[in-house]
Amino acid sequence: MTILYVVTLTYIKPLEEVDAHIPAHIEWLKQGYADGVFLASGRQVPRVGGVILAQCASKELLLERLRHDPFSQNNLVETVITAFEPSMCAEALKTLL
Template identity: 40%
Template structure:
């Protein structure tokens, strides 16, 4: 499992014009079954994505296709997490990394 931090970068001002394409990219991540949570980093620092069932190599390729990343609106940081203990409703996360 991965946590992807998308922190605003030097082209933050381009975010409004790329928001539609970025939202489409997010939608595709959910449809493909890899994204399980997307949210904002507060206060106004960027975003975060919880990702499962994907190799790091494939995730890096997917992240580079994000229009926000490609246009330096955000800089991506990928954190790999191996869940070992979860509440029952999140048991599906244990063993969800494909590294």
């Protein structure tokens, strides 16, 4: 059984404050990809936050990783994690199941 997580980050501070931390946030994201935890990420449209699609051994481990996000460490975002068990997916994503 594969559990995936949709992480929704919603900005709670002005974009000027968020923008100052984007380089550190990007480095943090790159580490998540290198570790095989993050599958996709990007800005919400309109730009009110971001979304990360993740796979992780447990929600607790994902929460620990999210605590190291510069956006979280600087109280720039509210974070919501939605776990789901995929029952169908596109052919290109079959390796996730």
